[in-house]
Amino acid sequence: MTSIIRVNELRKIYDMDDNVQVTALAGVSLEIEEGSFVAAMGPSGSGKSTLMHIVGGLDRPTSGSVNVGSYDVTNLDEQQLAFFRRKMIGFIFQSFNLIATMTALENVALPLRLCGVSRDERLERAYRLLEEVGLKDRVYHKPTQLSGGQQQRIAVARALANDPPVILADEPTGNLDTTSGENIMAMLNALNEKGHTIMIVTHDPRMTKHVHRVIQMLDGYVQ
Amino acid sequence: MSFIELVKFIYENIKRQKGRVVLTSLGVMIGSASIVLLLALVGGLQKSATAQFTNNASLTEIEVNAGFGGGFSSMGGGGGPESMGSPGGGSSSTVRTSSESEELLLTNDVMDQISALEHVVSVNANQSISGNSTLVYQKYQGRVSLTGVDVEDLSDLGLTAGEGELGLSSGTIVLGASVSENMYRPNYSGSDATLSTDLLGKQVKLEITKMSSGGRSTKTVRFRVVGVLSEAGDQSDYAAYISMTDADNIVSWVNGERVNHNTDGYSSFTVRVDDSDNVLDVADVITDMGYQTQTAQSFLENVNSLFSSLQLVFGGVGAITLLVAALGIANTMTMAIMERTKEIGLLKALGATNKNILSLFIGEAAGIGLIGGVGGCLISLALGSLLNAVGGAYLTEQATASGTTMTSSIIYMPFYLPLFALAFSTIMGSISGLFPAMKAQSLQPVIALKYE
Known part of the structure; x- marks a missing residue:
């Protein structure tokens, strides 16, 4: 298996006020294989x-x-990074980050809209994705009319809009009840089986049963 | 994103924050409406001020007077009350003088020279009559400025008939519009002290008085009034025109010798030019020949430049209002970007480029400006027509009451004025949105996403 994500000696140091520096990453190196499902775990x-x-x-x-893939992410300019995110990455956030004034369909179609996909084509694709996540009878609902689990399913559908090889999910179940959380994880498992490489960040140990590999982190290091 | 897609996206974004957009664009509406209305008001004033010049043919006329010595610099309105000014010309025109020191007379030769100039259509001579001219009808009398003209029809001089006709022959006289109402009975204070009879068709007497070494003598000439001029608003209202033959007889009597236009010259020439664009050029040529010229054109230029600066001032006042509105847009956009920081972060995570974000927010600001501009145009069009309807009716009533026929509108709004305001508010909107939008595009996606 080839690695789709290769991280080498990664450091991130935040300059806070008063010349205090906080080290978030103290030199992380790791590789994630294509088609794998990994969880990064660790305390806040x-x-x-x-x-x-x-x-x-x-x-x-x-x-x-x-x-990531053929992209040297750290050497891309702003414009190239935007195109990289479009093509390679689907994001899922803890707080869903749906736009409240848009319908489920419009939210899912948003990444396609930014890519310049025509209205008919993007709405058709968004509809199919919502169908896949089991929300085809909720396409014209606004996010506030839906439950947290349903909102996160919209977010999953949105992450898939551009059919990216890598899906990054930051605490995808953090705002959900157990059942909804399990549903989302099952959905991610299904996506992983279809070939998407998935990396989630979580501190919920129960999630580890869904993943192939756990990256345990502490104080900026991989343990 | 294509341009059309971008515009749609901006439209949707504007739609979901209606309340704020309406309030902000209200400021733009007031600003652009005030610019349009103030400029239109100045435009209306300018129109009224220049209407008398553009209504008649005087724009193509040059009045030429004899050239005087170098010390003579300028005079207003064609000289003192005794000398007759330009028939039909501007009441206060700019006088150009030559620096020749000898007097240059307006003889028949000069008339031929001027006639030969390029663009000159016709040259007519005028002879003003020195000495007191008093018009007498029954017991009423009044002073007139008497001018002899060498045209058979006064319309050739750009004059228009109020009643009767303008054809002049020996023994006939055409009076200015205000002549009869200025006639009075001397040493009498009854209710009929001023003349109320229409003089058209009546026989009148002209009494010419001259002072000489032999004392005061008076000559009386009889005329028939064949026409009364329409009101022009200048001194031709107080003038009387007679044929050159009659004028020559009177002048000969006043001077005590037969008048000879080849040696004594005429008082003035009225030069008619083919096109108003050529008036100033021809006037320059005649001035270079050593004669004084007056044109309504040069007066008009002065008036127009005055109104241009007035327009600048008024436009500036309106622009300040619009500037305040621009600050309002900048404020609204800054607030919107703070509120939507998370959304900006999300758009970036979903693959929006910095350029996308920049265009979206500049577009929203431009949209607010456009909405305000459209509103401002509608307001100013509505208010403008209202002002013209109400104020214009009032002005016309006033004008009718005072006997003038001036029909004026208060507001003059050329079609490009609202369009200009529309474009201006849109551009101003985009500029106001520029800095907030640049702030939005430079947001770090990870920080923007964490923003609460």
């Missing part, structure tokens, strides 16, 4: 979210390198 402040943000091109490291 262990650097697991920072690692995911840098891998997803949402944040820049202080030093070190990250490669």
Whole structure:
């Protein structure tokens, strides 16, 4: 199996006020194989979210390198990073981050809209994705009219809009009850079986049963 | 994202924050409406001020007077009350003088020279009559400025008939609009002390008085009034026109010798030019020949430049209002970006480029400006028509009451004025949105996503 994500000597140091520096990543190296399902675990402040943000091109490291597929993420400019995120990464957030004034369908179609996909095509694809996550009778609902579990399923559908090889999920079950959380994890498992490489950040030990590998982090290091 | 897709996206974003957009664009509406209305008001004033010049043919006229010595610099309105000014010309025109020191007379030769100039259509001579001219009808009398003209029809001089006709022959006279109402009975204070009879068709007497070494003598000439001019608003209202033959007889009597236009010249020439664009050029040529010229054109230029600066001032006042509105847009956009920081982070995570974000927010600001501009245009069009309807009716009533025929509108709004305001508010909106939008595009996605 080839590695789709290669992280080498990654450091991230935040400059806080009063010349205090906080080390979020103290030199992390790891590889994640294509088609695998990994969970980064650890207590708050262990650097697991920072690692995911840098891998997803949402944040820049202080030093070190990250490669995702053929992309040398750490050396991309802003424009290239935007295209990288479009093509390679689907994000799922703890707080769903749906746009409240848009319907489920419009939320799922949003990444396609940014890519310039025509209205008919993107709405058709968004509908199919919502169908896949079991929300085809909720397509015209606004997020506030739906439960947390349903909202996160919309977010999963949105992450799949561009059919990215890598899905990054930051505490995807953190705001959900157990049943909904299990549903989401099952959904991610199904996606993983379809070939998507999935990396989740969690501190819920019960999630580990769904994943192939656990990356345990503490104080900016992989243990 | 294609441009159309971008516009749709912006439209949707504006739609979901209606309340705020309406309030902000209200400021733009007031600003752009005030610019349009103030400029239109100045435009209306300018129109009224220049209407008398554009209504008649005087724009193509040059009045030429004899050239005087170098010390003579300028005079207003064609000289003192005794000298007759330009028939039909501007009441206060700019006077150009040459620096020649000898007097240059307006002889028949000069008339031929001027006639030969390029663009000159016609040259007519005027002879004002020195000495007191008093118009007498029954017991009423009044002073007039008497001018002899060498045209058979006064319309050739750009004058228009109020009643009767303008054709002049020996023994006939055409009076200015205000002549008869200025006639009175001397040493009498009854209710009929001023003349109320229409003089058209009546026989009148002209009494010419001259002072000489032999004392005061008076000559009386009889005329028939064949026409009364329409009101022009200048001194031609107080003038009387007679044929050149009659004028020559009177002048000969006043001077005590036969008048000879080849040696004594005429008082003035009225030069008519083919096109108003050529008036100033021809006037320059005649000035270079050593004669004084007056044109309504140069007066008009002065008036127009005055109104241009007035427009600048008024436009500036309106622009300040719009500037305040621009600050409102900038404020609204800054607030919107703070509120939607998380959304910006999300858009970036979903693959929006910095350029996408920049265009979205500048577009929203431009949209607010556009909405305000459209509203401002509608307001100013509505208010403008209202002002014209109400104020214009009032003005026309006033004008009718005072005997003038000026029909004026208060507001003059050329079609490009609202369009200009529309474009201006839109551009101003985009500029106001520029800095907030730049702030939005530079947000770090990871920080923006964490923003609560």
